[in-house]
Amino acid sequence: MSTLKMRYTLTQSQKMMIFVLSMSLYGLSNMFTELIPSIQLGPVELSVEYFAFIPLTLCMLFHPLYAAVGAAVGEIIFGELMLGQFGGLGELEKFITFSLAMYTAGRMVSDPKNRRQVGVAAMIGVAIHQFLSSVVDIVKVWVGVEELEAVKGLAESIVVIEGVGFLNDVLFSGILFALLPTLYLVPRLYGKIEPLLGMKPRERNMKYASGTWLSPKLVIGGILLAAVALGAELVSESGWSIGEFELPWAESNEESMIWLSMLVAAVVAAVVIISLLRRAKRKGQQAGQLDA
Amino acid sequence: MREPVLELKGVTFTYPGADQPVLHNVSMRLVEGDFTAVIGSNGSGKSTLCKCFNGLIPHYYSGDFSGEAVICGLSSEGRSVAELSRHIGYVYQDFENQLVRPTVMDDVCFTPLNYGFADYKERGERALALTGLSELRNEFIWQLSGGQKHLLALAGALAMEPEILVIDEPVAQLDPQHARHIYEILRRLNVEYGKTIVVIEHHAEFIADYCRNVILMDNGSIRWQKPVREAMSSVDELLALGIYPPDVTQAAWMLQPGLRLGRLYPLNVGEGKACFIHRDKEVVPSVLFTNEVHLVEKEKEIVVQMKDVRLSYRTIHRTMNPVLNGIGLTLRRGESVALIGNNGAGKSSLMKLIAGMVRPTEGTVNVKGIKVNGLPPERLSGIVAYIFQNPEEMFIEDSVRKEIAYYLKARRLTDTEERVEQMLHAFRLSELAEQDARLLSGGQQRRVSLAIGAAIRPAVMLLDEPTANLDISTKQEMVKVLETLRGQVETVVIATHDMQLVAEWASRIIVMHQGRIIADGSKDEIFADGQLLQRAGLAQTPLMELSQMLGLPHICSSLEEFTQNVALQKEGPVHSGCCQTGA
């Protein structure tokens, strides 16, 4: 018994509960956001991109991996397949970038009662996702147009469109539908939702040593994997097939390469984003302290 | 002696993190072909006990476990839940959540397919035939009614052809007709197919009619395991634990408490008929007074008025399905209206129309002089309060106090504090004010939902099945809580199957059938017409039935009233054959 209390361990079924919970809730919300119309202001779309607060909240409260993957699956099933908008392989890139971002955000929170930590993690989670998907979009045009450089102004305009879209999504969707609701929900649900699933709350102040965050090994592995996440479309070039992609449901596979490296990639991507958004970070040194 | 199929030996179990064991040194055995009811008050460990049968305890819930469980000759130790579940079918109380596939056929085949039976389709078909669902095999689960879903959960368990079936509260969410239907199926499975059946049950009427043995749980241990007649005759012991034996049994006990040891009480109406006689001394029935009150109310102010209202829903086949066909109805101030009828008669739709939650296809609905057709719910909320059947759907805050205050705060009313305190007091919630309503017991949740509604101070309060899913003692409490409402609300409307509640509470009864009002009158008028109730798909309570059979001057609804009017026959035929029919 005493050993059980020491670590945050989950049984196979508890992981599945988290997965199912995250999948159904985020899937449902995705259906709504698909239906809520958007306002088009020129090339920029002012829209409710997604209810990121749902996976963010669940990732912070439970095991981030299962909540993140569950949400990504939920999006594919409810938001795409059911609405008849499934984009096939294109969804794979969403799947990877989204679960990566949510997972990172979840990992960043060690104390769900700490509002500053939760808020920073929520924003970073959205930022990572939006950044990665902007990059993927740019890569798509780059692959799709034969000689990008030959067409004057195309490269610039795609970067501008994606850049504005990125800022819009981070500032509009990020603040309204990630930051605020997450700040409201996480402290409220902490300690309350876990018993309903028959598990103990995540230990408060469960710490990830800062050394782990920045170790060079992780950085290298992360960059490698960031490449995987950035170029799902490019990967398909090499005769990539779905058959080789196995989700590690079995406990034994948990350390299987892809996920381990995704974990690393998440960390690295976070670091990259943090440095990119140094200004946002400079507002307070909270993040640095919190990550410690 | 038949073979034991299930045996627990000295089982003690503690949930992880709990201090007290939920099961304490429990030993029991079930023999092949048993039909056993597990009874006990809330929290006595009934469900936990049943989860030991298929190894959920200790394999799924990792806690402290000692003792041994043997299922069909297999010890649960070292065997997985999946392995043990081949022999045991388990139907949950919230059975809806155990249906995991989109269509009926898929779901019923799910278990045998998982176990790799090549004949999974045939197994599914057989199970559907046993539960009478064969016609629905291609339907979606969301198209089924509550009763059909329950049958499907049962079919899913049957498809594995298990030796033992465990059903947690089979009838809690069903109307009386469907409840009886499910028990008939269980009896057939038991008698014709030799299945061993275990039910966790609150409704003593069903236990008396269908079960053979009873296990009484108290505080985590088994107090006794007795044949059903003996079990139900221990009236004082059961009542002390908050378990109510059948009305007929209770009536006999009230007339002659403390029978000599070994004498037994009647269990059902048939037996009761032979046991009771009409006492000659006429007792003035109290019902007459309420009737007069009812007459006076005719003059009072009109609160709700519906004129020729029709309502249709669109179905999946893009046709219109009429739910209400020409309803004309006037409700007045001070009335306690019971809306009765079987599932699908249109009760809920009628109430939703009054609350403005749906827009009538034709006709008009007026509440307090406001035409509500399609008004946004926010507009009506000060006038009408609608209490959902499932209180959890009304909980939007994280404490009872905030739940009650939500409406008042949204309108920035000045007397918010005061009114919340008043409600907490009136519904006896002061102690629970800071707790999360979702974590309360069923009865407490209902009280919270009523307090939420009453805080609005509406002119009309609409309650959807306020006693569904409650055990009998909580139900009795609800009747008192409903009395509290009288002071707060002008008119109360309840949609229910619960005839007991109707009999004890209502001043006016409206009977609905297939989207029409087929009768509207006082208690005596309605209950005297047995055919009417039958047509509406409703069952009389045993006391009503008995009052009629014995030719009492009026229909008795409460035990007190009934016992005042009858006497036990001298040398009650309890000894003789007639009382053994249930065994």
Added chain:
Amino acid sequence: MDAVKRALDRISVEQIKLELLGTAYNSSSTFLGKLDPRTLLVWYLFFAIVPWFVYNRTILLGMFILMVITTVLSRVSPYILFILCFGLISQIGWLFLLSLFFGGGIESLLPMLTLTLKLSVISLASITVFSSLDPERLSDGLSSLGVPDMFAFSLSYGYRILPTLLEEFHQILLSFRLRGQRPLKHGWLYCRTAVYYLRIVVLVFYPLMLNTAKRSRTTIEALETRGFSYALNNPKVKKLKLSYLLMKWSDWLFLSGSCLYITLLFWLGYLHPNLLY
């Protein structure tokens, strides 16, 4: 912003149930719907990947024509097609306008048209295939191609649980509305009203999360008693489940027909690379 209100009205339980589930399981009557899911998925994989690396306009046009034919065959709803076209045109349109601003000329329209053609082929391929597969067949097809069983299960579970979730969402939303206070004035561009609704929609997820947590607990426990984990570790079960999948002559015909067409197309493409423009 009145649109927000209308959209919220559209989130009526019955409506979504009817629209989504009614059509989801209604696709096996078309020619493509009768094919084996594996055939369709393999076919799709080709048309989802190859166009990215083809810059020959004749070949792309030929593929586009094939896609139009299969789209017609699979009777895709016009609404979805409209959304697709609108998305493509607006995306490329803005890109073009901006590139003019950055000094591009009319000549940048041509490469972008090629891009549009590519994207259309890919999108039409996915629409054709995924609207021809009902969820069960899709998940069986995927799992026979090696996608984890958990995904296949989640997919059909999604269809099972959606109506329940919607119902519950709707009820809780009603609870908020029945006890809440709508802004008395709509505000500028219906802003207040929109904020009010969006706020509620977000708030609904608090109770919904708790209720769904309760539900998932029973579901997972029941899955255990229904042998789900046993099946996950048992390849025999998968084989049994997929044993009904059968490549019929129509499948081979469809695949070989497509192959022949593509071969001819490539041949034609290399002969006349600039047939179109």
